[in-house]
Amino acid sequence: MVSVKAKKLAPTDGMLSRHPAAPAASGWADAARASARDRLAAVGAPQRRDEYWSFTNPARLVSDQPMAAKPLAAQDTPVFGETDALVLTFVDGVFDPAQSDDLAGEGLEIQTLSDALGTDIHWAKDLFGVLEEKGQTPVPRELAMLNTATATQGFVVRATQPVTRPVRFDYIQTSDTSDAVIRSLVKVDAGATLTLLESGTVAARCNTVMEVDIADGGELHHVRVQGRAHDRQVFTAMFARLGRESVYKSFTLAMNGVLSRNEQVVEFTGDDATAHVAGTCVGQGDFHHDDTVFVTHDAVNCESRQVFKKVLKSGATGVFQGKILVKKGAQKTDGYQISQGLLLDDEVNFLAKPELEIYADDVICSHGSTSGGLDATGLFYLLSRGVPREAATNMLVIAFMDEAVQEIADEKLADEMRTHIAGWLDRHSAG
């Protein structure tokens, strides 16, 4: 029986009118977009009273106008500056070939989304809107539907072998009313590997969705830094499907941000695979940062880890909704989830909703959520060495965030994150 819960649908016209229908592409792409449009109309816009949005008000993500957000000047030391990469630059959410490398690399096939959707790439056809639609159960992800229906920007990237040079998306915001929708498809072939980096504030408001398909033995390493412009409104969703013995590691760092909702929807379809999703953020005042994660184990002997660490100061809110679903037959599952809030004063909120749903009997799943202040013993230790209180506090913040940073497999990238965090903390406590 289908149970119908009476719900007054919130209109989606505002959301859709903001992003006009994409120009006609191939039949299959048009069909996927039309389906997303219909699905969105059927569920309506997300509302605060939806259970999945009870901690984060989606109003600013669905309004017909984004709230204005001032762009920040470029940073002196660019993020990921230490790592040679194939750089693809977006300005206000629009690909800018003039500031980008050629769409070619050893072991890589790259096309713009609009090129790819106009042709008949069979793997893109099997991915575009497919993982997104699958990820709509058991909870709707309306903004991801909107993305499928309207995105014209983004890339379709395929790794056909181990790729040593990372692909990097650089986002530059110049307009304080920009409203970006970006969709990328990533396919990692059997035995191939790819590192995907993202950095910068995309736009005043952005809706960025990625569908990721990792074939048997493939690896995707994703490291993302979400910019510093405080008033930005961010929605992102990563949908990942993992084949046998594949690896998916995704890390997100955020500093500042009045509204960020980062969703991760991960599904194990092949045995012996690994997925680590991690994130850490630091913010104050009206900072609001939401990580919403759903990991489905539908294969044997897979390992999933969720590690989220939020540093909150003077009024900031951190949200974590994380679920591990272990389906019948997904034996030997090893599922782990930790979410922690470091509360630097009494005015902050850390809201966590960890969930386990397990239908197999031979599994290890654990989850934990804690919140508290600075470690008193650590603070005393540092002060007793003469480290000034502010620097000592920063060191303990770094130590707290590091558990998430450690989830990055590449030591050099992890160190770049550490340097970036330390630099930010230095500037902020000084200023």
Place this chain on the structure above:
Amino acid sequence: MLEIKNLHVKLEEEDKVILKGVDLTVEAGKVHAIMGPNGSGKSTLSYVLAGRDGYEVTDGSASLLGADILDMEPEERAAEGLFLAFQYPVEIPGVGNMTFLRTAVNAQRKARGEAELTAGEFLKVVREKAKSLKIDAEMLKRPVNVGFSGGEKKRNEILQMAMLEPKMCILDETDSGLDVDAMKLVSDGVNALRDEGRAFLVITHYQRLLDHIKPDVVHIMADGRIVKTGGPELAMEVEQNGYADILAEVA
């Protein structure tokens, strides 16, 4: 150097009195040892001197080189020349040992109105001092104490002490968890710092350490007080007979 008078300390959160009138004077250039049964208040004394939160001084005083330290912040006490080698050194993930050390050294220099060390100067000094403690470059780069063995942590404490060049060094059970070779290494590190202008207060349970770091004075602490003071022979007595005789004698 260090002058403690009639120090009474209770826990801030509960009505538990831990130090019940400690009197202790350590002169410049000397090494004093404190021994005493578990729970007698040795670590508490070191924490109160270094400025840890959670304790309330209800009576008495403590001064370092004539300056009252009990009202100072821990970082101010450090800049005044106080150093505590922890019984359990703390791990700080994500913060490199070198970064931490350099921040500490330069903050103290700055607080004293001295010029800060440049990266190059600092590196030269730290490498040299680390070498004598058999701390290699890799350990210096690692996050503070993370993944260090018990002995490595204690050696790292001594390295910090050597870098900070404090006037008054308090060592809380620095010998615990050390193998024979590490004990020698650590003791050599301490002895190298012995100087006319510097004093040590060494908290230990065992004579072993005092074979290497020869104390001038040995104190016995029991139930929150110094109950007996003597020369190195007092430590021998404890080693052989335990505390029973001493405690009976002073009771």
